[in-house]
Amino acid sequence: MMQIKKEIEEANKILKEIEEALNTEDWEHVATHDNYLKKEIGTPRQLYSNIKLHESFNIENALGKFTQKTQSPRKIKTIYKYIAAACVLLASMTYLTFHYWGKEKAELTPYSLQHAYLILDNGQHVNLNQKVNLDKDGVTITNPGASKVIYTANQNVETTTQNKLIVPLGAEKYILQLSDGTIVKINVGSELTFPSVFTGDNRIVELSGEAYFDVTHSTTPFIVRSKNMDVKVLGTTFNMMVYPEEPVINTTLISGKVMVTCHSDKDSITQTAVLNPGMQANYQKEVQRLEINPVDCEYYTAWIKGDLSFENASMEEIMRIIARNYNLKIVFDSEELKDIKCFISIKKEKGFEEILKIINMATGVQFRTENDVIHIYK
């Protein structure tokens, strides 16, 4: 918020310069410190043209759209309609819960108000915590259960569009079935960008965060791109953990064969490795170091079963992951607490309070909440 304050102060300062310029007809001294601002608002012709651009956005039309999308009419007859609709909804939800949504448990803890959603190529948001049945450009998008969405391409579809599935912080993991049958299980705080239907010589998706892939076998290679690590497969199951905020990212291969390519942010140097089942490619972004190690695949895919597992992980890493899963802010009151290690495996559905209690019992670190921020101290 302080940043915006700075912006506003600077704007006011420049406005005074503009006021001077209007008076003296001399625009020399307006926004002299910044080329961009000088061009856009320190040059009268451009300034005026920008003002006209601002005015060109039609508020009435836009407000109409907004009202349509957000308002519910409050006539008395409609209230009865709503009561009736609510009863039907309740009945059908009960039916769905028992027949289609199987063992999935509805959780009522506050953090699960967050839910996965789609963004289609036209910018349209599709909430996935309600029934979805869309037909777009020959592709059908449906969600038959509480935590899965399926893309089915009809015959002879030619156009493909970019879609995004986002699982926000604090939301439950979500499953996406792509048009080729590939299953992607997406963890909290992640985004997957993918085409509505695969066309061309490669099947390409982009991941930020963590996801588990069960790729349908095909002669067309399946490629997952992320900021610093790309994975190429023909048909295989693997887990990719590439959260942008994590200093070390990895891909763990469960079955099949993959080729992993790592690259740093700045230069175009790449390092490549081929993985066999039970191996993990582990990349330290800061020093650009790629390592291949045999690992316990169960441990790296524990999140899919709803487990939070930590084996000799530092408190810093544990807190980072807990913060992401429950959408919390966690702060260490003392730096040395970050290095404390522990072994813990807990069911995520127990909730963060329970988990923090367990960590306290295991390590002795304590937690207190101040203004929605959790502090760790000893």
Add this chain to the structure above:
Amino acid sequence: MKHVETDISFLKQLNARQHEAFKVLFKDYYQDLAYYSCKILKDPIAAEDIAQDVFIRLWEKENHFENHLALKSYLYLSARNNCLNYLRHHQIVSEFENKLPEETSDESTWNTIVESEIISILSEYINQLPPECKKIMEFVLQGYNSSEIASQTGATASTVRTQKQRGISLLRKMMSPELFTLFIAFFRSSE
């Protein structure tokens, strides 16, 4: 001035999710956010979608704003994030088509906020000027000098001078929020 800056109860109404208040907020900030997004994306249609999105998300989520600065901050940052996501998404598309992705500077989006604030205030200013004054000030803003304005509009040199002085003093008045703050402080203390 925006309603949220001058009306204490307005923020309360927004926090209480009253739809009428949201419509007023929309009218106050829609053009600002669309302009801001348009400058980042260079696409007025996408910009309007993003501005629309910011308000819809604001309506859908539970929010609590302490003051108008927090709200304004949220609106701009929301728009900024949507714009950056949009650009990343479109970068991927162009990668697929084997085109070179454009550079997105994170820093430039902050500068654009300064620009948007300035344009927002000047746009509001121009549109509440009395008609004679507005006509002259529109020329002044384009950089015309008084004699050019006189010949362009057919007004006399003294009319141009008078209207220009009037316009500038109105701009000064508009940019003195201290008066408003005092006004509000007075009302607050007498509640």
